[in-house]
Structure formats: C-alpha cells, structure tokens
Amino acid sequence: MQFGIFSVGDVTTDPTNGRTPSEAERIKAMVRVALKAEEVGLDVYASGEHHNPPFVPSSPTTMLGYIAAKTSKIILSTATTLITTNDPVKIAEDYAMLQHLADGRVDLMMGRGNTGPVYPWFGQDIRNGIELAIENYHLLHRLWREDVVDWEGKFRTPLQGFTATPRPLDGVPPFVWHGSIRSPEIAEQAAYYGDGFFANHIFWPTDHFQRLINLYRRRYEHYGHGSADQAIVGLGGQVFIRPNSQDAIREYRPYFDNAPVYGHGPSLEDFMAQTPLTVGSPQQVIERTLTFRENFGDYQRQLFLADHAGLPLKTVLEQLDILGEQVIPVLRKEFDALRPSHVPDGPTHAALVAEHDQQAETEAEPTPETETSRA
Structure with missing residues (x-):
C-alpha cells in the first residue's frame, strides 16, 4: 500500500491573518512539502496541473524534475496531467525525460481537469473532452x-x-493512472489498457465513486488483466489533524469556510459527513481511512490533500509530521495485513521492470510446438 500527498497548488489568502503568499513563495512551499513528505516516510508526492489563477503548477515536469534532484526515494507523480489539452507527443517526451532523471520514480495521472476555459486556451473544444482523452491517450x-x-x-x-x-527508462513507460470524478468512459479506458484508476473522491458521496470503481474492476477483469479485485485502484482523501478533534475543528474551520473550491458552501460538519474529509485526531483519521477498504475493496494508493486553502507552510509541515509518525505506520500495517496475497502492491518502476523482463522471458521460451517443428 502506497501513501502520499497531493497538492493543487492554489495561492489562497490565509483567512486568519489576511496574508496572501506570492507565487514564488507558494512554489517554494510546494517543494518544501514534497521534501518533507519523503523525510517523514511517505511513498508519493503528486502535483496538480493548472493554467489559471489562483493556481501555480502550470509545468509539473519542471516542478517534479527539481524535486527529483533533491530526493532519492519518493515516487513523483502528477495529480492531473491534462491529456485533453497537452500534446501527447510532448507528454511522451517530457515524462520519459523526467523518468530518466528520477531513476524511474515517476508516474502520471491522466485527467481532463475541471476548468472549462483551458480548452480554447490550448486550441481545443471542451465538447470534445472525452474524445480527446481517448484519442490522445491511445x-x-x-x-x-x-x-x-x-x-x-x-x-x-x-x-x-x-x-x-x-x-x-529500461524500456518500461511510467505507470499511468486515469483520474475521474464523474465519467464512466474514463473508468472504461483505464480498464481497457490495464492501467490504474484513481477516484479523487473528496467532493462527492461515497456511493457515486463505488459505482465508478466497481465498473472499472469489472471491465479490468473483462479485458483479461486479472481478477476484479486485482485491479489497481487509488483514492483521494483530505485530512486535518491535531491531537484532539476539538482543536482540529476549531483551527481548520476558517480555512474550510474560505477554501477556493468549496468555501461558502456546505458546513464543515456536513462536508465531513458526506465526503472523506476527516478533521480530528490521529485515531479518527486512522479509523475513517480504514473504512475506505470496506467501501471500495483492497486498493493500492492513498493520497491525502494537505496543503491548500491558505494553510501556512508551518502548519502543513506539522500535518506531515503527524501523518508520518502517528497515522501512516498504523494504516500501512493494517492495510497490508488485510490485503490478500494475490492482490498486488502499489506500482513501482522496479516492479514494472521485473514484470516486463518476466514477460519477455516467457515469450522467448520454446513451446512444445516450436520444439516439434525444429525436430
């Protein structure tokens, strides 16, 4: 089981003091968060891709390449690579280059994004979104x-x-996740290729994502990649942790209430009841996250949203300390103990290379028919 964090890279005013970081400060903070993630023992750091304010990560390969030079273990991923508006030729070359620089510690999450105007900015029509996703990935x-x-x-x-x-690198492409919050066509696409399916279920109720993931699992098996419970699933999540829940809720509430995506909408309590958002103690986060397996089956990657909504860098780093010291070790032990032996671990370059080499050896082995024809 892989655990990590993802960042959307928003530049948001801190509602408790009215201060807005500069773009430079926000970019440097994202780097610091990634380094801290490796320091506390997380497996994955993922950056979003956005081309509009108030977000800064317009070039994930630049960001991840810089982080790759300063880390040695953590997998570097995207939380979205816009398969609809990026040229697939450029994606192929950029991420292969990054793969070499990072010694294979790279994978991607393909998505269509949630900003409609990005399509004409890059010469495309949003009405072709699904068709673009299918053709470009092919x-x-x-x-x-x-x-x-x-x-x-x-x-x-x-x-x-x-x-x-x-x-x-090593003749093995980066592992690909297909991310979706609403489209069964994307779950079908992930299943067809035998890729991973990532359900960033931080906004919608659980039953919606259960339907998407169950569809992906059934179609994964249909296409002959393995049994349904061997399909490669990733989940999003969102946490804010303090030693006791009262302090966590009191400190996080102003950030939630003014967050760029869901601020000024449902109450914090309603949002926690309807989505995976968990604001509370380490034990509450552990217990809530373990229920994800009950809802979605065994899965391979859990990413938490930690740095957003104007949270100060100091607070985010404190969150990572708590995750790394008190939450992830328990979750890792529990999930690994529950996972059946035939269900795969999270994807790594080393595992993909081993699978590739084994497949090549199998194909090269003589069959009884070839031995007979030689005779």
Whole structure:
C-alpha cells in the first residue's frame, strides 16, 4: 500500500491573518512539502496541473524534475496531467525525460481537469473532452511502446515514422493512472489498457465513486488483466489533524469556510459527513481511512490533500509530521495485513521492470510446438 500527498497548488489568502503568499513563495512551499513528505516516510508526492489563477503548477515536469534532484526515494507523480489539452507527443517526451532523471520514480495521472476555459486556451473544444482523452491517450500509449510510430487521428496532425525521445527508462513507460470524478468512459479506458484508476473522491458521496470503481474492476477483469479485485485502484482523501478533534475543528474551520473550491458552501460538519474529509485526531483519521477498504475493496494508493486553502507552510509541515509518525505506520500495517496475497502492491518502476523482463522471458521460451517443428 502506497501513501502520499497531493497538492493543487492554489495561492489562497490565509483567512486568519489576511496574508496572501506570492507565487514564488507558494512554489517554494510546494517543494518544501514534497521534501518533507519523503523525510517523514511517505511513498508519493503528486502535483496538480493548472493554467489559471489562483493556481501555480502550470509545468509539473519542471516542478517534479527539481524535486527529483533533491530526493532519492519518493515516487513523483502528477495529480492531473491534462491529456485533453497537452500534446501527447510532448507528454511522451517530457515524462520519459523526467523518468530518466528520477531513476524511474515517476508516474502520471491522466485527467481532463475541471476548468472549462483551458480548452480554447490550448486550441481545443471542451465538447470534445472525452474524445480527446481517448484519442490522445491511445497515441501516448503507442509512443511509449513502439520505437517508430505511424499514426493519424482526428485532433492533431498525422505522424509518419516518428520516434519519441528519449525512450522510456529500461524500456518500461511510467505507470499511468486515469483520474475521474464523474465519467464512466474514463473508468472504461483505464480498464481497457490495464492501467490504474484513481477516484479523487473528496467532493462527492461515497456511493457515486463505488459505482465508478466497481465498473472499472469489472471491465479490468473483462479485458483479461486479472481478477476484479486485482485491479489497481487509488483514492483521494483530505485530512486535518491535531491531537484532539476539538482543536482540529476549531483551527481548520476558517480555512474550510474560505477554501477556493468549496468555501461558502456546505458546513464543515456536513462536508465531513458526506465526503472523506476527516478533521480530528490521529485515531479518527486512522479509523475513517480504514473504512475506505470496506467501501471500495483492497486498493493500492492513498493520497491525502494537505496543503491548500491558505494553510501556512508551518502548519502543513506539522500535518506531515503527524501523518508520518502517528497515522501512516498504523494504516500501512493494517492495510497490508488485510490485503490478500494475490492482490498486488502499489506500482513501482522496479516492479514494472521485473514484470516486463518476466514477460519477455516467457515469450522467448520454446513451446512444445516450436520444439516439434525444429525436430
């Protein structure tokens, strides 16, 4: 089981003192949070991709490449790579380059984003969102697996004899998650390719995401990648932790009430009741997170949203200390003890390389038919 954090990279005024960090301060804070995540023993740091205020992470590869040079263990991921508005050729080359620089500690989460105007900014039409996601990923999948690609589609110019460089590290592309909060087509896409499906269920009720994940699991098995319970599932989450719940709620409430996405909407108590948001003690976070397995089955990756809504960097780093010291060790032990042996661990480059090499050896082994024909 992999545990980590993701950042949306918002620049938000601290409602308790009225101070707004500069873009430079926010970018440097994201780096500091990533380094702290590795320091406290988390497995994954993921950055969002946005191209509009109040967000700063418009270039995840730049951010993650910088973090890669300062870390040695943590997996560096995206919380969204906009498969609809980024050129798949550029994605293929940028993330293969990052994969080499980070010694394989890279994966991606494909998504369509939640900002409609981004489509015309990059020359696309939001009405083609699903079609773009399907066609662009089909091309990206080929670019990472075929040395020379001839291709023609609907949304970009054709390719003739094209080779994306550099080639994926060790001949193995970065692992891909397909993220969705509403679209069954994306769950189907993830299942078709045998990729991971990430349900960032921090906004909508549990039963909605149960339907999406169950669809993905059934279709994963249908396409022959393994049994439904072996499908690779990731979940989002959101926490704020203090030694006792009263202090946690009192401190977090002004940030929740003024958050850029859900501020001035449902009450903190209503939002906690309807979504995975947990504001409370370490034990409350542990108990709530363990219920995710009851709702969604065994899964491979849990990411928490920790730095957003104007929370000061000092507070975020304190949150990571609590996660690393008091929460994650317990969750890791509990989840690993509950997971059946046939259900895979979270994806890593080393595991993907081993699987790739084993498959190559199997394909190279002579069959009884080939031995007979040789005779």
